[in-house]
Amino acid sequence: MGRVIIGMDPHKRSATIEVCDERENVLATGRFGTDRDGYRELLAAGRKWPQRLWAVEGCQGVGRHLAQRLVADGETVVDVPAKLSARARVFSTGQGRKTDATDAHSVAVVALRTPSLRVVVLDDATVALRLLVDRRDELGAARTLTVNRLHRLLVELIPGGAKKFLSATQAKALLATVRPRDVGGKTRRQLAAELIVELEGIDKKIKAAKKQLTELVEATGSTLRDLNGIGPSGAARLLGDIGDVSRFPSRGHFASWNGTAPIDASSGDQNRHRLSRAGNRRINRVLHIMAIVQLRNDTDGRAYYRRKLAAGKTPMEAIRALKRRLSDIVYRQLVADQKRQRGTTVADPGGHVGAATKSSAAGYNPDAGASDKSLPGPTEREATPPPATAKDLQPTPVQALSA
Numbered sequence: 001m002g003r004v005i006i007g008m009d010p011h012k013r014s015a016t017i018e019v020c021d022e023r024e025n026v027l028a029t030g031r032f033g034t035d036r037d038g039y040r041e042l043l044a045a046g047r048k049w050p051q052r053l054w055a056v057e058g059c060q061g062v063g064r065h066l067a068q069r070l071v072a073d074g075e076t077v078v079d080v081p082a083k084l085s086a087r088a089r090v091f092s093t094g095q096g097r098k099t100d101a102t103d104a105h106s107v108a109v110v111a112l113r114t115p116s117l118r119v120v121v122l123d124d125a126t127v128a129l130r131l132l133v134d135r136r137d138e139l140g141a142a143r144t145l146t147v148n149r150l151h152r153l154l155v156e157l158i159p160g161g162a163k164k165f166l167s168a169t170q171a172k173a174l175l176a177t178v179r180p181r182d183v184g185g186k187t188r189r190q191l192a193a194e195l196i197v198e199l200e201g202i203d204k205k206i207k208a209a210k211k212q213l214t215e216l217v218e219a220t221g222s223t224l225r226d227l228n229g230i231g232p233s234g235a236a237r238l239l240g241d242i243g244d245v246s247r248f249p250s251r252g253h254f255a256s257w258n259g260t261a262p263i264d265a266s267s268g269d270q271n272r273h274r275l276s277r278a279g280n281r282r283i284n285r286v287l288h289i290m291a292i293v294q295l296r297n298d299t300d301g302r303a304y305y306r307r308k309l310a311a312g313k314t315p316m317e318a319i320r321a322l323k324r325r326l327s328d329i330v331y332r333q334l335v336a337d338q339k340r341q342r343g344t345t346v347a348d349p350g351g352h353v354g355a356a357t358k359s360s361a362a363g364y365n366p367d368a369g370a371s372d373k374s375l376p377g378p379t380e381r382e383a384t385p386p387p388a389t390a391k392d393l394q395p396t397p398v399q400a401l402s403a
Helices: 036-046 064-072 082-090 100-113 125-157 168-176 183-220 232-242 251-258 281-295 300-310 315-341 397-402
Strands: 004-010 014-021 026-033 052-057 077-080
Touching: 004 064, 004 100, 014 036, 014 100, 026 036, 026 100, 036 064, 052 064, 052 100, 064 077, 077 082, 077 100, 082 100, 125 168, 125 183, 125 232, 168 183, 183 232, 232 281, 232 315, 251 281, 251 315, 281 300, 281 315, 300 315
Parallel strands: 004 052, 052 077
Antiparallel strands: 004 014, 014 026
8 A cells, every 4th residue: 555644633632633545535534532542542543554644733733742742653744734724625625614524634635735844853952942931931921910010009109109110129128118007008018018029039030041041042052142132032032933944945934934024015016015914923022122132232233224214214114124134144143053063064145154234135126125025135045954854853962951
């Protein structure tokens, strides 16, 4: 028997599969639980076919737990994006009805007709970075919420309240000057004291998380922190969310993925672009913070921003153009790091690694600026390192730190 595709529609507690041959003939279907017994039955049902390929929808999301278990058991798994399976379902018969069975069939069809799908590998150090930076963001949000609650109480205890940026030590000093005598005031002071204790605990956790992120980023050998405006959290977010940068054929694809590339909205003789609201918003936020930091210091980024203002751009348009340029620089740095780690020489289109924001971005249209086209650059395509091999995926020292 030839090769078969096992399409899977995963859920938290169940998974529906459909086995198809290379002519899209359905050979078997089934629904299994995701507990230990259900997974063993699922694996046994798939291993009836010697030449098999598992296609799982959303291996970075809801399908991660099943995809990782299959890979750990020696199975070959490809990641099918939900957008591709949705398109296949819409163009199928049955008026695009959405059920677990039709979803599994759509996943199998996409895997059969799309040879460039990403092969799933076991979690590596980038997963630890992503988990830790998510935790750091949660702590930051918790700190903001705690400070806001503290401000609400202090403004009723102290005339004029406290300053906007408040530390636990400063809040404790302010609260020591207040001695309310009424029941309401005493209760407010008690709650404010409890919030200060919570704030101190959150600050300690943030400090520990930053130290751990710094150690993990340094262990990866990444040079992202050499770029102005990227700290430990930003570097960890970039490494954790991007993973293997070779999956982006060019810096234009990377900019489209992170939402800094504008969307072409031209029609007829009108040539215009609009702001992209899509893309990875967490990476977009890292690039925005990087842009703001560069604007606050005497950097090439601030000089580039001022040139855009002088050219007639609004402040927001100039920042978007700067973010687009910084996206290119981050991409070059990631490519250079990966090539260096794999022992190959870097051939950057700009002639050197990590070009500054003054590097050329001329395109086919000489009047188009860096923020006015989705794929700017001195060349049409940049060389990226080949996809990771089994040798490249061997455990690194950073995994010992993350354990």
